[in-house]
Amino acid sequence: MVDYGIKYWSNDDFIIEDGLVKVNYQHKPSLLEIVQDIRERGYKGPLLVRFPHLIHKQVRQLFSAFETAIDEYHYTGSFKAVFPLKVNQMPNFVLPLMECVQGLCYGLEAGSKSELIVAMAYTNKNAPITVNGFKDREMISLGFIAAKMGHDITLTIEGLNELESIIEVAKELGAPYPNIGLRIRLHSTGTGVWGKSGGINAKFGLTSTELLEAIRRLEDSKLLAQFTMIHFHIGSQISDISPLKKALREVGNIYAELRKMGAKNLTCVNIGGGLAVEYTQHEGENNRNYTLSEFSGDVVFSLKEIVRNKQEKEPDIFIESGRFVSANHAVLVAPVLELFSQEYDEKALRLKENNPPLIAEMLDLYQSVSEKNAIEYLHDSLDHMESLLTLFDLGYIDLTDRSNTEILVHLIIKKVIKLLKHKNHNDIIRIQEQVQERYLLNCSFFQSLPDYWGLGQNFPVMPLDRLNRRPTRSASLWDITCDSDGEIAFDAKKPLYLHDVDVMEEEYFLGFFLVGAYQEVLGMRHNLFTHPTEFSVVFDDDLNKGYEIENLLEAQNILDVLDDLDYDTKEIERILKQRIDDSSISDEDKKEVLGMLYVMLSENGYLRTITKDLQ
Numbered sequence: 001m002v003d004y005g006i007k008y009w010s011n012d013d014f015i016i017e018d019g020l021v022k023v024n025y026q027h028k029p030s031l032l033e034i035v036q037d038i039r040e041r042g043y044k045g046p047l048l049v050r051f052p053h054l055i056h057k058q059v060r061q062l063f064s065a066f067e068t069a070i071d072e073y074h075y076t077g078s079f080k081a082v083f084p085l086k087v088n089q090m091p092n093f094v095l096p097l098m099e100c101v102q103g104l105c106y107g108l109e110a111g112s113k114s115e116l117i118v119a120m121a122y123t124n125k126n127a128p129i130t131v132n133g134f135k136d137r138e139m140i141s142l143g144f145i146a147a148k149m150g151h152d153i154t155l156t157i158e159g160l161n162e163l164e165s166i167i168e169v170a171k172e173l174g175a176p177y178p179n180i181g182l183r184i185r186l187h188s189t190g191t192g193v194w195g196k197s198g199g200i201n202a203k204f205g206l207t208s209t210e211l212l213e214a215i216r217r218l219e220d221s222k223l224l225a226q227f228t229m230i231h232f233h234i235g236s237q238i239s240d241i242s243p244l245k246k247a248l249r250e251v252g253n254i255y256a257e258l259r260k261m262g263a264k265n266l267t268c269v270n271i272g273g274g275l276a277v278e279y280t281q282h283e284g285e286n287n288r289n290y291t292l293s294e295f296s297g298d299v300v301f302s303l304k305e306i307v308r309n310k311q312e313k314e315p316d317i318f319i320e321s322g323r324f325v326s327a328n329h330a331v332l333v334a335p336v337l338e339l340f341s342q343e344y345d346e347k348a349l350r351l352k353e354n355n356p357p358l359i360a361e362m363l364d365l366y367q368s369v370s371e372k373n374a375i376e377y378l379h380d381s382l383d384h385m386e387s388l389l390t391l392f393d394l395g396y397i398d399l400t401d402r403s404n405t406e407i408l409v410h411l412i413i414k415k416v417i418k419l420l421k422h423k424n425h426n427d428i429i430r431i432q433e434q435v436q437e438r439y440l441l442n443c444s445f446f447q448s449l450p451d452y453w454g455l456g457q458n459f460p461v462m463p464l465d466r467l468n469r470r471p472t473r474s475a476s477l478w479d480i481t482c483d484s485d486g487e488i489a490f491d492a493k494k495p496l497y498l499h500d501v502d503v504m505e506e507e508y509f510l511g512f513f514l515v516g517a518y519q520e521v522l523g524m525r526h527n528l529f530t531h532p533t534e535f536s537v538v539f540d541d542d543l544n545k546g547y548e549i550e551n552l553l554e555a556q557n558i559l560d561v562l563d564d565l566d567y568d569t570k571e572i573e574r575i576l577k578q579r580i581d582d583s584s585i586s587d588e589d590k591k592e593v594l595g596m597l598y599v600m601l602s603e604n605g606y607l608r609t610i611t612k613d614l615q
C-alpha cells in the first residue's frame, strides 16, 4: 500500500492504522473522526487542526537534545531558548506554547513593536525575551519599559545607529536597563532559499570593524556591563550542517575576542534559528543531512573547543528555533470538491449516425480494450485525440465531435487504470506520467500554503482514509481561487497518487501536514478567502472520545472580510438593499432575495454545497 512517505516526515506524530491516518497519542483518534466531529457541528470548508501536545513534544525534544549534549561534553554553560514570534503569532499557538514551557528557560523573540507587546504580555516570569530586527527609538523605549517591568530582555543591535539610539534612551530613561546583544555579520554564508540572512552581504549585523566601534561606544557610555549576548542567524531550514559549524567557529572566536577586550558580562552565544524540518515524502530526498542530536552535539562541541583554545568561559547557548518548534502542530484539512474527469461520463456522449472515422475508432478502442492491450490502446487513443483536435482547428469536425473526443479519451484512461489496477504498478506509472487527474480542493493555497506559492515549498499531503486501498489516480491539486497559480502539480517522477472517488456519493479529505510554521500570517486573502475554521485538539484520557475540541475559531464571514479591507459594510448593506428595493421584482420576491443575501453575508466565502450537501 502507499504510505505517502509518512515514515520520512511524520516523526511518529501521525501513523497509518486500519486504513486511516491517526494521531499517534493516547487513544489515537483518526484525523477523519476529528474532522467528522467538527463538521457535524456545522463547520464546513477547510479546517486548520492544531495539536498542542505536539508543540510540547518539540520543546521537550529540543531541550533534551541540548541537555544531553551538555552532559556528554561536560559543558559548563546552560541552554536557553526563545520562540521567534514571526514564525507563528497566532494566540492559539503562542498561549499553549507558553503554558507548556513553564519552568523552562524558554521565552519569546520579537521583531516588531506588536510582537514585542505580545512577548511582554505572555512570556513567563523569569523567561528571556530577545528583540531582533530594525528598531526605532520608540521600540527601544519599549524594551526599556519591559526591563522596568522586570523582564529579562535583550535588545539585539543590528547596526551602529541603533546603538546610538540605545545610548540616548538609556540617558533619558535610566536604569534598570535591558541587556544588549550584538548581531554578527558572518563571513560564512547561509544556505538555501533563506540564505540571505547570513553572509557578508547580509541584511543584518555588524562587521568586525563595527564591532570594535560598538565596544568602544558601549564603554564610553558606561553600558558595556549590559552587553551580554552575541547573535547570528544563517537562515531558515538549514539543509547542511557544515555552514553552521563554520559559522560557530567564526562566532566562537569573536565571542572569545570580545571577552578579552573587556566585555566581561558577555556570556551568551545566540545561534539563531534554522533547525530544519523534514518535509519530504520520498526516499532519498531528505531536506536535511543531520539529526537533532547531531545538531545539538555539534553546537556544544564546537563552542567548547573554541573557547578552550582561547581559555575563556563556556558561553550559555541560546537558540531561536521557530520552524522546528511549530511546524508539526498544525494540519490543514481540505475537502475534495470535484475530480475534473468526473464530468466525462458515458452518458454525456452525443454520438452521431456517422461519426468521423477516428472517433469511430476511438469508440472501438474503448469497447474492446483489455488488460493485455491496455497500454497500447491508451497510446492509440491519445494519438487519435491529437489528430482530432487538429482536425477541429482546421474546421473539419464540429464541436460535438470534439466533445465526444474528450469524453472518449477520458473513458479509455479510466478503463485502462481499472484494468491494470491489480497488475504491475509500473504499467500504471507509465499511464500516469501522461495523464494526471485534477482534484479540486475547497481551500485557497494562497491563504493556507503561501510558501508553496512563494517559495515552492512542498508540504506532505495525503488522504485521511482509504489507506488500505491502493490509490490509482496520479493527481494534481487545484484550489478554488480563480488564479492559475492555485495549483499544486507533481513531477512525473514523484507523483501523488489519490483514490478514484465519486464525490457525488462519498466524502474525501486531504490533509496537508507540517503547516504550523510561517503559513498563517503570511497567508493572503487572495480572492478574499479568509483563514480556515481552526481549532485545537486537546487530549484527555478521562473523556469518552479521549480528546476535546478547544479554541474554535470560525472562518470570517463575508462582511467581516470586507470590513477588514476598510469597506464600509453598513454602506454595502444599505446599497444592496436599495438596489433590491429599486428593482422591478415583486415585493414578495424582494423580501426573499434580501433574506437570502443576508444569510450569505453572514457566512464565510468557502464553498458549501456541490452535491448532496456533502461539502
Ligand SMILES: *Cc1c(COP(=O)(O)O)cnc(C)c1O
Pocket: 084, 086, 087, 132, 233, 235, 236, 237, 272, 273, 274, 275, 320, 321, 322, 323, 324
Ligand atoms: C526567522 C528567524 C528565526 C527563526 O528561524 P527558523 O528557521 O524558523 O528556526 C530565528 N532568528 C531570527 C533572527 C530570525 O530572523
